Amino acid sequence: MDFIKEIFVFLKVRKKLWLAPIVAIMIIFGLLLIAAQGSVVAPFIYTLF
Amino acid sequence: MYILGVSAFYHDSAACLIKDGGIISAAQEERFSRIKHDSHFPVKAIKYCLSQAGIRARDISNVVFYEKPFLKFERLLETYLSFAPRGFSSFKSSMPVWVTDKLFQKSRITALLHAEVDDEVDWQKKLLFSEHHLSHAASAFFPSPFDKAAILTVDGVGEWATTTCSVGSSNKLEILKEIQFPHSLGLLYSAFTHYVGFKVNSGEYKLMGLAPYGKPRYTDLIKKNLVSIMSDGSFHLNMTYFNYGVGLTMTNEKFHDLFGGPPRQPESNLTERHMNIAASIQKVTEEIVIKLAQGIRDETKESNLCLAGGVALNCVANGILLRKKVFENIWIQPAAGDAGGALGAALAVWHLRHKKKRKIHNKKRDAMAGTYLGPSYSDNTIQRELENCGAVFSKVPEEKLINQVAYHLSNGKAIGWMQGRMEFGPRALGNRSILADPRSPDMQKQLNLKVKYRESFRPFAPSILKEHLSEWFEINEDSPYMLLVADIVQGKRLVTSKATEKLTGIDKLKAPRSEVPAITHVDYSARIQTVHSHSNPKFHKLIGEFHRLTGCPLVINTSFNIRGEPIVCTAKDAFSCFMGTELDLLAIENFLLFKKNQKTSLLQNYRSKYKLD
Structure with a gap:
């Protein structure tokens, strides 16, 4: 929770709140990549690109 | 008041302890762990710093990390976005590390300090973050013998900045302008280090040592194709020749074609071509450093210059800077690379955050004590x-x-x-x-x-x-x-x-x-x-x-x-x-x-x- 608060404040101070959804997507995507290492999720990721 | 500066997680981890603005101890983790360029959190170096001062961990008022992880993440994200869909391979390898680890550096550092240094200290409250180039600039100016000076920091990359021009006066330091990633003199030099078959982050010294064997035959080629140099020393790289923005290597095929072949394999024979390439990039580096220094002199009208950042270890360029008398006096931070960031971060907190006065005891001597800041033995x-x-x-x-x-x-x-x-x-x-x-x-x-x-x-x-x-x-x-x-x-x-x-x-x-x-x-x-x-x-x-x-x-x-x-x-x-x-x-x-x-x-x-x- 602290982390979400900190990153929100950071983006606000940097006037880059527009990055917030991208940060969220990137983090989800990154987590997917971790889950995908050697798993069935891998083909799903590669079809995105 | 004791302040502990820390640099870690990339290369050359180090710790430095200052007391009321005076440097007590500083050391790189590699010397204790016996792992060259060790990037682990510098637990052994921190323990040494505490024992040298004869204090307990709870006596430390602030711990300062030398850069800001969120800013670095912002740079990574924006870089990936600007290059997408190219760069997926780099994204794929770096993002998991960030998402699971580097993005949570605050809690990671706190946990490490609890586990390895002292469990009973509220580290979260004491932990601060400096900026990479501010740490470099502080390490260059505050220990220098000058009351006022222009400050130039040049390295590969920190958060966004790769080069900064600042001015320091008494206990104040202000960054006037910066050049941002991907335009980086450090990374340009590293790209050639890689191309000539040496390791990035350690082989730059070898490239500099190789340069005098060759002739700078490729200087015009480099300036025409790879880097545009302005009169004030600012520069712009043509990123179509480099791969570090999107890939896992420094250079790409276009770069290799320009210089007539693939990168040299490490430990293979060095030919005259490699020596000429080394001489050429050295010459271009010198030109940029001199012009940057002239630019900052014209802007600040200062007579003293302080240097830090990995490029400040290019002593050939430093020698030319001295001979050309761009500034009356030059002082270079001896730990100019990232290790010195630990020192700069600690000094930045003392002078810039706590606004404490700076004492210059001797106008001819710096505050580094000969940089003999590591351990001695009975x-x-x-x-x-x-x-x-x-x-x-x-x-x-x-x-x-x-x-x-x-x-x-x-x-x-x-x-x-x-x-x-x-x-x-x-x-x-x-x-x-x-x-x-x-x-x-x-x-x-x-x-x-x-x-x-x-x-x-x-x-x-x-x-x-x-x-x-x-x-x-x-x-x-x-x-x-x-x-x-x-x-x-x-x-x-x-x-x-x-x-x-x-x-x-x-x-x-x-x-x-x-x-x-x-x-x-x-x-x-x-x-x-x-x-x-x-x-x-x-x-x-x-x-x-x-x-x-x-x-x-x-x-x-x-x-x-x-x-x-x-x-x-x-x-x-x-x-x-x-x-x-x-x-x-x-x-x-x-x-x-x-x-x-x-x-x-x-x-x-x-x-x-x-x-x-």
């Missing part, structure tokens, strides 16, 4: 370690030690010299050094091949008594940190034959060029350390005695390690290196060890212990 500890190693040694009075070492130096012996506090920063400055006679024509080859186990083209540096500097080199400024290059004076050069002048490439090494050939590079230059009685009296006495015996006031000084090994820290490290190389003599404080007296069973195959750098 005679009892050394004796115990040597006994545990099975070493045969004797303890002699200091005068006898100096006489004996100087005598053996003058007879061509290679000597391990470990004294006092270890140096902070990449250079050995007479406390963890290998010393030898610079007058011997064979010494450069002997030391490279039989002691250091490194490439034969690499030059050695001299340590010279400051009093005799201008008799030998075309320079009269102090260079206590071996960060300036100057040419040997005409009177000490040897007349070369026409056949010698025609030699090219590595063959140039065959011809002695001066009365001190072992430290004279093929272009008559040398990377100089001036030795002063106030900062290192014992080393000064030793060179003084060598001078009395030989008439030569300088010795070869190279770091006490072999290729790929961190510089020795303890007596045990020094003894291992001594027994694994063809060093003849070892002096640890006043303990003297001769190789011929040691048990042959203790000789070891040392070379295979360390990965080549």
Whole structure:
């Protein structure tokens, strides 16, 4: 929770709140990549690109 | 008030402790862990800093990390977005690390401090983050002997900035302008380091050492295609030739086509083409550094310049900056790379956050104490370690030690010299050094091949008594940190034959060029350390005695390690290196060890212990 608060404040101070959804997507995507290492999720990721 | 500065997680982790703005201790983690360029959180270095000061962890008021992880993440994200869909392979390898680890550096550092340093301290409350280039700038200005100065920091990349121009006055420091990623002089130099077959982040020094063997035939090609240089020194890279923005390598096919072939394989033969490429990028780097310095001088009207960042370790460029007299005075942070960020971060918090006054005790001397900020060991500890190693040694009075070492130096012996506090920063400055006679024509080859186990083209540096500097080199400024290059004076050069002048490439090494050939590079230059009685009296006495015996006031000084090994820290490290190389003599404080007296069973195959750098 602290982390979400900190990153929100950071983006606000940097006037880059527009990055917030991208940060969220990137983090989800990154987590997917971790889950995908050697798993069935891998083909799903590669079809995105 | 004690402030602990920390740099970690990329390369060259380090810790530094300051007390009321004065530097107490600083050391790189690699010296304790024995892993070259160790990037782990510097637990051992922190513990050393605390023990040197004789304090407990709870006495620390602030811990400062040298850069801001969120800003770095922002740069990564925006870079990936701007290059997408290219860069997926880089994204794929870096994002999991960020998402699981680097993005949570605050809690990670706190957890590490709890687990490894003290569980009962509220580290979260004490933890602060500086900015990468602000840390560099602070490390350059606050310990300098100047009350006011312009500050230039140049490196690969921090968060966004790769180059900054700042101005410092008393306890204030303001960044005036910066150049941002991906336009980076450090990364441009690293790209060529990679292309010529050396490792990025450690081989840049080799590229600089290789440059004098070649001719700068590719300078125009580089300036026409790779980098546009403006009159104020700002520059713009043509990213179509580089891969570091999107990939896992520095250069791409277009770059390779431009320079006529793929990158050189590490450890393969170095050709004249590689030497010419090294000479060319060195020349371009010098041009950018000079123009940056002229630009910041015109803007700030300051007469003093402070330098830091990895590019500030390019002592050839520094030497030219000095000779061109762009500024009246130059001061370069000896730990100019990321390790020095730990020091800068701590000083930035003291002066900029707590707004504490800056004290300059002596306008001619900096606050680095000769950069001898690492650990020293008592005679009892050394004796115990040597006994545990099975070493045969004797303890002699200091005068006898100096006489004996100087005598053996003058007879061509290679000597391990470990004294006092270890140096902070990449250079050995007479406390963890290998010393030898610079007058011997064979010494450069002997030391490279039989002691250091490194490439034969690499030059050695001299340590010279400051009093005799201008008799030998075309320079009269102090260079206590071996960060300036100057040419040997005409009177000490040897007349070369026409056949010698025609030699090219590595063959140039065959011809002695001066009365001190072992430290004279093929272009008559040398990377100089001036030795002063106030900062290192014992080393000064030793060179003084060598001078009395030989008439030569300088010795070869190279770091006490072999290729790929961190510089020795303890007596045990020094003894291992001594027994694994063809060093003849070892002096640890006043303990003297001769190789011929040691048990042959203790000789070891040392070379295979360390990965080549």
